[in-house]
Amino acid sequence: LxxxxxxxxxxxxxxxxxxxxxxxxxxxxxxxxxxxxxxxxxxxxxxxxxxxxxxxxxxxxxxxxxxxxxxxxxxxxxxxxxxxxxxxxxxxxxxxxxxxxxxxxxxxxxxxxxxxxxxxxxxxxxxxxxxxxxxxxxxxxxxxxxxxxxxxxxxxxxxxxxxxxxxxxxxxxxxAEPDEIVERLSAAVRLHARVADAVRHALLAAGAFARPPQAGRHLYADLGPLRPALAARGVGDAQDLEDFLGARLGMPAPGGHRFGDDIDALRVRLSTGPLLGATQQERLASLTAPDPLELPHVERALSMFGSAFDDLRADAQRMEPPR
Missing domain, CATH: 3.40.640.10 (Type I PLP-dependent aspartate aminotransferase-like (Major domain))
Structure with a gap:
């Protein structure tokens, strides 16, 4: 079960x-x-x-x-x-x-x-x-x-x-939890928490839904409220959403069907790791920076992420029937 x-x-x-x-x-x-x-x-x-x-x-x-x-x-x-x-x-x-x-x-x-x-x-x-x-x-x-x-x-x-x-x-x-392991894990948790909060903020601003992330290095987003805008782009189910976001974001975005969810539901798991840099040097810099969100490569990645969902929000607003 x-x-x-x-x-x-x-x-x-x-x-x-x-x-x-x-x-x-x-x-x-x-x-x-x-x-x-x-x-x-x-x-x-x-x-x-x-x-x-x-x-x-x-x-x-x-x-x-x-x-x-x-x-x-x-x-x-x-x-x-x-x-x-x-x-x-x-x-x-x-x-x-x-x-x-x-x-x-x-x-x-x-x-x-x-x-x-x-x-x-x-x-x-x-x-x-x-x-x-x-x-x-x-x-x-x-x-x-x-x-x-x-x-x-x-x-x-x-x-x-x-x-x-x-x-x-x-x-x-x-x-054995030596100090260097504990300190590095704590720094990594703080880093992924900051990025996860920024990702969730971008999702909510676009009209999607995601529970507040409490642990780990990912979020689970429900893009159901953006279904009309996604349908206009050929996205009808979780597999379509995975393909669309993977190409649009340049990072893996497995659909909810891979986690046993209904394939017709527009849900996707988004990881924070790919937003921390493409090289080992960038990822280490993200881990040690006082404010990783101000690093150019992290700021650029989050900006691109937000822009992708801003476009969907704009499409959804244009498709709303007049009141």
Whole structure:
């Protein structure tokens, strides 16, 4: 069982194992977790059809929506999962990237039900460079958790998936949280938070919708209010929107259908990383600048981004019927 939308890699891995995938809508205020009532309804419907749902995957710092579920919403979802005998896998890859940690309360499901929750974290999200992929999992400290861990190790061994020595060394170093890692992560979080706020401001000014980003390095935008202007440019669904914005912005803009959303919905995930520079030198400058938004390459990228959506807003205004 997966929330809709969810990270693009969740469903393919389940299908690779020959497992069925069932999508559950998320509540209005956040992504990452299923609406508890929709979860119960989905479980009962699947069982009535002969299915055996056993696993709920969720995220407390969500990709793609960049939201953090309120503790009470998460608690209701975890309670619903426990009532139906589901094991919970909590993807906490972006947990350490809260944009405003003093204003955001993040609680993991393992803090609510330590016997039914496995926590996973892709270290290449916030701590390691993409060239050194590594991930960790923490299983429940129970007999069932130990059996699940042993089974997981068996599968990884059969797949020939050992952790390369350089990645293992980097992961061990990062997980020890030395000062330089902590300081660099904090600087990166501040940088991506500033850029994400600027991107959201440009989207809202154009008439689109996006929840305030709370974690991670991306936003999830709904361009439904701009549908007439986009239709005039040949954009009718999420795939068209992905192609259109990718060409217009010069950066990847995966449509919501890649995250399990309805392809007819004009939703798209926009990353902040491509706006920080095209070279390693520019990205490092963005990381260390007192105000990265004043750097020429960042200012230019945000200006181009805003101009693309300003054009859509102007088209939408021209197409509005006279009052």
């Amino acid at each position: 997966l929330p809709r939308p969810c990270p693009a890699w969740w469903a393919p891995q389940a299908r690779l194992l020959g497992r069925g995938v069932y999508r559950v809508p998320t509540p209005a205020e956040c992504g990452g977790v299923p609406d508890p009532y929709a979860l119960l309804e989905t479980v009962r419907r699947v069982r009535a059809e002969g299915g055996r749902p056993r696993l709920l995957v969720l995220s407390v710092a969500d990709d793609p929506t960049a939201t953090v579920p309120p503790p009470e919403v998460l608690h209701e979802a975890v309670e619903a999962a426990a009532a139906e005998g589901l094991h919970v896998v909590s993807d906490e890859t972006w947990r350490d990237t809260l944009h405003h940690p003093r204003d955001t309360v993040l609680v993991g499901p393992a803090e609510m039900d330590h016997e039914r929750v496995t926590v996973v974290c892709d270290l290449a999200g916030a701590l390691l460079p993409p060239a050194l992929p590594a991930a960790v999992a923490r299983f429940p400290a129970t007999a069932a958790g130990a059996a699940l861990r042993a089974r997981t190790l068996d599968v990884l061994t059969a797949l020939g998936a050992p952790l390369a020595a350089p990645a293992a060394a980097a992961a061990a170093y990062a997980l």
